[in-house]
Amino acid sequence: MTANADWADLYRDLIADIPRIAGAAPLMLFGLSACVDARILAHELKPLFRHGAPAEAQAFGKLIKERAGAGIGGEVRIDWPEGPGWLAGHVPIAYALGGTGPQAAWSLAAIGAPALIALEDRSAHKLGQVHPDILIAENGKAIRAAEVIARGPRQPEIFIIEYTAGQAIDDVTPKRSSRIIVRFHDPGLEHDAQFEALSVTLADKAGAGLISGFNSIPYELIDSEVAPVTRMLAKWRKAGVAPIHLELAGYDTPRQRDRVIDQLTGFITSIGMSHSEFQPLMPDSSDLARDMCALGDRLGLERVCVHADHWAAAATRGDAETERQALMMGCLLAGTRASVGIPAYPKGIDARATFATPPLPAVTRHGDWSVVACASPYLEHPGGTVGLGDSFTGGCLLMLGSAHSRISARIPHGEHVKAG
Template sequence: MSESVWRERFGAALEGAMARAEDAQRRRRLIACGFTANLDRVVAFDQDVADRLFVGRAVDVAGPRVTRAGDVDALLTGIAQCVACGEGCDFPVADPAVQDWLLGHVAGRVQIGGTGAQAAATLAALGFPALLHLTSRSPELIAALPGQERITIGSPDGLLPIAQGRDAAATMWHVVLEFAAGLRVPGPAAPAAPAANRVIVSYDPVNSAFVIDPGFDAALNDPGLDIRTLLISGFSQASARQTLERVLWDTAVALRIWRAVRPDLLVHLELGAMPDATAMLRILEVLHPLVGSIGLNIDELRQVLRALGMEMAPAGPKLAAQFRALAERFPAPRWSLHTRELCLTVTDGDAEAERDALLFGSLTAAARARLGDFPVVADLDAALAAGVPNAAGMALLCTLAIAGDGYGGDGLVATPGLCIDGTRASVGLGDSFTAGVLAGL
């Protein structure tokens, strides 16, 4: 399949999604997005910043893996270990003083954080009305949300504009350390990062023990509101196992009630990286019978497979087989994997609609990477003009025996990513991808 044909398909997917946005505005149809929200301080974690942060401290990247920090030395060791393996890590800290130390040593840009919040911001910027679940309504957090004219929150008395949701709640900050391939943290025999990625550090007592907002619950229980799609995410914040169990069962009960009100509700579960990968298996175990769609990225797939005693295969037919086996272990109508090179889905649904949704999601993520902010429609046009379908992704489609239309056998759908030179952001691209896909389904 030629690059020009895939470019045409990206364009057709964009055109179709924009028609859906106009229809959603006309019908006041909402995409509901939950559950966690915070503010990110996004740091360009380059060699200079790393050298300053680690000065005078020795870390051992070869020692036991640190997954939660109670002091600065443990924090730096955990960061160094994530960089050394080139994997994305969510890294909780147990002491607010440790987070304050890090905040005092790094500077960066501020953006809204949390998969649900970033998805809602993406949707709103592209013209899709969104219902947002908030765990905090601090003025700082509300101010960071773009597209507020299309974002609403629930209340016992009905929907409210997001701007009316401000209260005196504290702002939860997460520090996002974006690093490039080749970064080497100071320390004995510390290897260079084999791939670009990010480490998210947080002391967050709010999102780590979130409860479902009564207003959001009221909106999902109101049959008079047109809500056909629900994103659930943020479970990776609940790092304490007992808390995770409570959150999962609260969610399971809520999903049963919401689906009784809305039998056709598409519930999409987006996984997130966790310090303990067995917790990710627990999320899948409890929630997979209650959702219609499950999504994850390549780092999260690696974690889940390791928790099952498998090492992830290189991109190609063996990886596709591992992914399909995971989907069979935790069956849901749709499983989707997103990587830089390509997107891969196993679905019971319409293959053509799935292909176009994946393409629109990839285009949305590429536009955000190029812009460094949440894109509007014109930014997607510009990204498509500047980008090229990922050559490695197109080659992988051939190895997967994907036909020219993007469909394989047994419900397999795959599409190439979109390559953009001179990108300005890498954090949150998966969240914007997810938003684009849900808008297209």
């Protein structure tokens, strides 16, 4: 099933079912990163390339051109303390909500599904970017962001450089549209004690849990930062939350990435990443299906998900049809975001969307694993590239968590899976 019309019809059927899906959706628990994104269009970075620009600015411009020319997005840490101020004074900047959990929650809020996020920084600058229907823990209750009273100082932003296929950046013209996440500081996790306490209280009613943001922790702090997270996850698992998903993201070094995974092994049940993040994690990869299953076996997981521009795939020990619906909902919400530029309610499939043949069959069996793949509605010239993977993750967890909640509702009390 690879023709545009076939995939488009399947996605239209899914769109028609969104009111039912969102209306019956259980609460999602989404942490542990949140920030304000300072978004810059790469073709507007002309001041970086002008004669007399600071050496740091020129080096930054060179890095952006090299990555965009090679079609690389990802995340980088830049040692240029004056960078944020210099950029703010020389190029146009737009601000928006950032962080995997909040952006995934934003896509669910856009269709009317509930998600509680971790939010330590509750400044007016941060809250002003949060969708009003996203839930935040406040005084022991989950309340709408619109009802939270702003407080505290403004925190530094994370910079997002978006580049578009065919749109020149100085003397380089990218062939692919993507974004580069740039950190001029290490924000760490959101230490939201109210989220931690309330998420544990509500865990028996939650459909799925999402954690992310560990790539912004310096190596020497990983163990101390992860320890309270694993204590919280153990309580989530004891209450029956499934899946508990780690969205991996890009790390400064393999050592940092591997330490995070090692510390979280045994507490998460699912892991997801872009194809460009999967490749260095499995450097000898030659068979995507086999290697996803091997990674799942190595980490003791129930699910491994890999997403790319044109397709998404997952190895699961669960139901293959549920996973197919999860991948498609993820691709639908991401595709809608690419079309509109921000998370939005899907009203149809963009007429410009194309559907490529996935690198794997729709469903195959590999021992006790099912490997599932689908095509995504791809736009060569999207309205935005920020947060597409986050919207994808939110859509997947919506479907997986909803399916798990329906099953759990039929299990007598006390038979939930216990923490490992």
